[in-house]
Amino acid sequence: MKEKMIEAFKKAEGGLFSAVEKADVGSSYQEMEKQGVSLMGWADPFMPDYSMPPHIETALIETIKNPIAPHYTAPIGNEKLKEKIAEKLLKYNKLDVNPSRNILITPGSDSGLYFAILPFINDGDEVLIPSPSYPNNFLDIQIMGGKVVSVPLKEENNYQFERETFENLITDKTKMILLTHPNNPTTTVFNLESLTILSELVIKHDLILVCDQAFEDYCYDNEFITPAAMPGTFERTITVFSFSKGMGLSGLRVGYLVCSDVIMDSMFANAVSVLGATNTACQIAMIAALENPSFMKEFESAFDFRRKKAYEIINSIPNVSMQLPESGFLCWVDISKLGNSTEIVNYLVTEAKVSVNAGVNYGAGGEGHLRIVLGVYKDNQRVVDALLNIKDALIRLQENKNV
Incomplete structure (x- = not known):
């Protein structure tokens, strides 16, 4: 029946018959949390913690x-x-x-x-x-x-x-x-x-x-x-x-x-x-x-703290860099010296127990990068701990590769 579909749907995969890389397709991404993986690839503020004012x-x-x-x-x-x-x-x-x-x-x-x-x-x-x-x-x-x-x-x-x-x-x-x-x-x-x-x-x-x-x-x-x-x-x-x-x-x-x-x-x-x-x-x-949007001030304070911590931690990793985020609660990390983005994402799930996004999904210029969502979880320290786990894992990767 797929042959009867338009081209864009014919080529699309939703995770029922194959592994899907995008975090917002299929259910495999959320399944990782049950295995103790920190989910930092879904731009849903403070997910999964309760945050409604x-x-x-x-x-x-x-x-x-x-x-x-x-x-x-x-x-x-x-x-x-x-x-x-x-x-x-x-x-x-x-x-x-x-x-x-x-x-x-x-x-x-x-x-x-x-x-x-x-x-x-x-x-x-x-x-x-x-x-x-x-x-x-x-x-x-x-x-x-x-x-x-x-x-x-x-x-x-x-x-x-x-x-x-x-x-x-x-x-x-x-x-x-x-x-x-x-x-x-x-x-x-x-x-x-x-x-x-x-x-x-x-x-x-x-x-x-x-x-x-x-x-x-x-x-x-x-x-x-x-x-x-x-x-x-x-x-x-x-x-x-x-x-x-x-x-x-x-x-x-x-x-x-x-x-x-x-x-x-x-x-x-x-x-x-x-x-x-x-x-x-x-x-x-x-x-x-x-x-009454005053609650947004608390959100902004948390996101501002996290972007600055991410900038500090990520840029302390040899051969890895990022610019200070200008908006929101994301960061865009250059890991091009370490390997392709899909390989690094898979490695971090296993070795850091953190799931982030592969840059290849973001079009031209995305490969060689990771998108990390800093806005997840209510607890700032949980986000900082996940970033430190990423740092440790990427340092170990380079030591093993003699980079």
Whole structure:
């Protein structure tokens, strides 16, 4: 029956008949925890520990007991939630939007990302993706029959944009630029110079910009700029937002899209067919979260501590290096002198009892790197201990290899 599938599904493997490397495919990743392995490859804040703030928990429980809980919210989303989002967008993202015309609530940002791309991609359309990047960026385009064109980001340039690199890859088939900002996995916060290059190219070549801002909430040393707020870009940009990373509410599955009403009109028309309706109770819980986001300060403090400890520990390992993470709770580690990323990941599971992500899954420029999720577990020390186990294991590896 697989022969009857489209090409992207025909080649896909979900772990039922073979080992799957990606942590978010199949169930084998979670099985490792039962074997005492620290799971540092799933970007789910404080997983598996309980981290829901009391006021959000209360709102969720009270709504579940309410008669509205088992019923649909309109597929375009809860109106009060959209009003609260509009307030946040104006304050943080410098976007002045109409909550009834420019915001669509989605069941998580992954489905939102897919839906943001879907209206525009026909077979053969080319999509520029700055890379390394989030794996779903590549997969979504392939599923739709588009062609991925990777735009290499260079470590020596701090993973910022170069105009000439973009220009050389644009053809008459280029339809879209797909950006994750801040970047996953490199944590790069793209600066004003990079985003000016981006916005000018989008306008000059009449392109669509889809920007996934799931990691926007914690940017430590660099100003965060929303691309849709750049001059002339809002009308041609769909921005994808998440409550999962910044608020640690991954399991509630609520995200949202923001774009012009010209684009949104078609999205409203098709939302029920592609997305359905986002969970009623979870949307109301998000209203409580937006009304009192003070709990995020504690999250930011933990993530800031962890990125600095990771920088200290990882850079003390011979022949291994990383830049200080600029955002979120990830780190991007160069292990190219020790072997390929898949081999190192497998070695660390066995020898350090820690599971991380192989860089090969993050597209061009990813091989030779590891993505380590620092945001797991509530206890900072548990994360530090896992990093020290990684250090000890990689030192032993080099001693055994005489590197």
